[in-house]
Amino acid sequence: MSRTVPPSSPATSTDDQPELKRVMGPWLLLLFIIGDILGTGIYALTGQIAGEVGGAAWLPFVVAFVVAMITACSYLELVTKYPQAAGAALYVHKAFGKHFLTFLVCFAVMCSGITSASAASRAFAVNLVAGFRLDAGSGLVLLIALGFMCLVMLVNLRGVAESLKVNVVLTAVELSGLILVILVSGWFIAGGDADFSRVVVFDTASDKSMFLAVSTATSLAFYAMGGFEDSVNMAEETRDPARIFPRVMFAGLGITGLIYIVVSVFAVAVVPVGRLASSEIPLATVVKTAAPDLPISDLLPFISMFAVANSALINMMMASRLLYGMSKQGVLPPFLAKTHPVRRTPHAAILFTTVIAFGLVAFVSLNPDSPVVALLGGTTTLLLLTVFVAVHLAVLVLRKDKVDRPHFRAGRVLPVVGAVVCLYLVLPWSSGRPADQYRIAGVLLLGGVALWTVAWFARRRTAAGTAAEPDETPRP
Numbered sequence: 001m002s003r004t005v006p007p008s009s010p011a012t013s014t015d016d017q018p019e020l021k022r023v024m025g026p027w028l029l030l031l032f033i034i035g036d037i038l039g040t041g042i043y044a045l046t047g048q049i050a051g052e053v054g055g056a057a058w059l060p061f062v063v064a065f066v067v068a069m070i071t072a073c074s075y076l077e078l079v080t081k082y083p084q085a086a087g088a089a090l091y092v093h094k095a096f097g098k099h100f101l102t103f104l105v106c107f108a109v110m111c112s113g114i115t116s117a118s119a120a121s122r123a124f125a126v127n128l129v130a131g132f133r134l135d136a137g138s139g140l141v142l143l144i145a146l147g148f149m150c151l152v153m154l155v156n157l158r159g160v161a162e163s164l165k166v167n168v169v170l171t172a173v174e175l176s177g178l179i180l181v182i183l184v185s186g187w188f189i190a191g192g193d194a195d196f197s198r199v200v201v202f203d204t205a206s207d208k209s210m211f212l213a214v215s216t217a218t219s220l221a222f223y224a225m226g227g228f229e230d231s232v233n234m235a236e237e238t239r240d241p242a243r244i245f246p247r248v249m250f251a252g253l254g255i256t257g258l259i260y261i262v263v264s265v266f267a268v269a270v271v272p273v274g275r276l277a278s279s280e281i282p283l284a285t286v287v288k289t290a291a292p293d294l295p296i297s298d299l300l301p302f303i304s305m306f307a308v309a310n311s312a313l314i315n316m317m318m319a320s321r322l323l324y325g326m327s328k329q330g331v332l333p334p335f336l337a338k339t340h341p342v343r344r345t346p347h348a349a350i351l352f353t354t355v356i357a358f359g360l361v362a363f364v365s366l367n368p369d370s371p372v373v374a375l376l377g378g379t380t381t382l383l384l385l386t387v388f389v390a391v392h393l394a395v396l397v398l399r400k401d402k403v404d405r406p407h408f409r410a411g412r413v414l415p416v417v418g419a420v421v422c423l424y425l426v427l428p429w430s431s432g433r434p435a436d437q438y439r440i441a442g443v444l445l446l447g448g449v450a451l452w453t454v455a456w457f458a459r460r461r462t463a464a465g466t467a468a469e470p471d472e473t474p475r476p
Helices: 026-035 040-053 058-081 086-094 099-131 140-156 164-190 196-200 210-225 228-237 241-270 271-276 281-292 299-328 345-364 372-400 413-424 436-466
Strands: none
Touching: 026 164, 026 228, 026 241, 040 086, 040 099, 040 164, 040 210, 040 241, 040 271, 040 281, 040 299, 040 372, 058 228, 058 241, 058 372, 058 413, 086 099, 086 372, 099 140, 099 345, 099 372, 099 436, 140 299, 140 345, 164 271, 164 281, 196 436, 210 241, 210 271, 210 372, 228 241, 228 372, 241 271, 241 281, 271 281, 281 299, 281 436, 299 345, 345 372, 372 413, 372 436, 413 436
8 A cells, every 4th residue: 555754844845846747547546546455354354254243244344335435535625635645644734734643643554554564464374374275373374474574574675666557467366366256156156055144144242232243343344445545645646636536536446345245245145154254264265165176266365365465565665665754854763764775775664664563463473362364454444544533634624725726525524424433433432443453553653652752852952962063154
């Protein structure tokens, strides 16, 4: 997922700088949005969602889709009003003008990238074990996940330019896996072997009401819908963004939302909920159940590996660039802005973010009480939904800021509804999130605040030292 840092001073004019080349038309932007949304969530979390609500696993995807569409309206108003490649942090800074708040939003987005990549690394390890049919315990899966993160780090250190052509190829591979699930499941259903009665059966834990269970499952399902918000960072490279962005973003969300809902319905109809919920590779389980004699069931784990590997690489690349950018602007300690003398990659930030990812994967893998991917995926949505609350509020605050260009309007009601719903899915007593998600998010943000504090004191000391230097300018 593409993430960028806002300029240190949004009011600074950039008229003397050349604009980015506008190369993206509607089709390339559509593929970018679809490719950004597809990935780890649907491949890894379908079983966990079914475990929360039973056969009605499609309902959390529907609710997550509606929340994503409402949030997209707020993003569309802001990106067509301010077509700059800076995203949520820029909008929040324009609205509230508080550098510390801007930093928190930017750091939360960066942390969501790391937690997403950590979830992807675990999913990669599980799919690799399944694909090669290894007899592996949790220890080996953990080592594979950490080894995969090392590989991502090495590629990141070498320098990877993600082009639109590569994005098209990756999107095609990710999409092929989901189409494969739909086709094979459809064949199984057409043969009369499926049980559609399970699709309307709610089966929640005894300590949760139906409403709370749906809220918990929606918090997980939203992880699969994430990524649409990153397309706003392509605004400066899109032709006529005010006209193109609204219809393309809605089309991208609609296509992926429809695919997710069909996949979740078919998965529950083909595989009993208990078996689906206990599998860390739920879609591979669906294909193996629907077509046990066909070798294509052995292909899906490798497609899943490719999809989650792409998610991890993009997220770790962008997380390290965010950290580098914040350090370069003086918001974080200067050592994080160091670049490799040959590769010219932000090696200090890459190493720093990789260490955080190592810690996350190891922490949740050694905790037997929580499913790893669900915990990290939930932490990702917790951070993103918190950012979305700020974006919805920014839309309302910036209504007074008039611009001399036509732009999308989200209306008066949708931003308010979006802020309330996103906040509802963030709060612990309404979202049903496990406490570990808040602990992980809190530790990450506290670490960011600590780094910000160190940088703040360093800037003050430097400023004080500069002011105390005697004026040695020769006088006539």
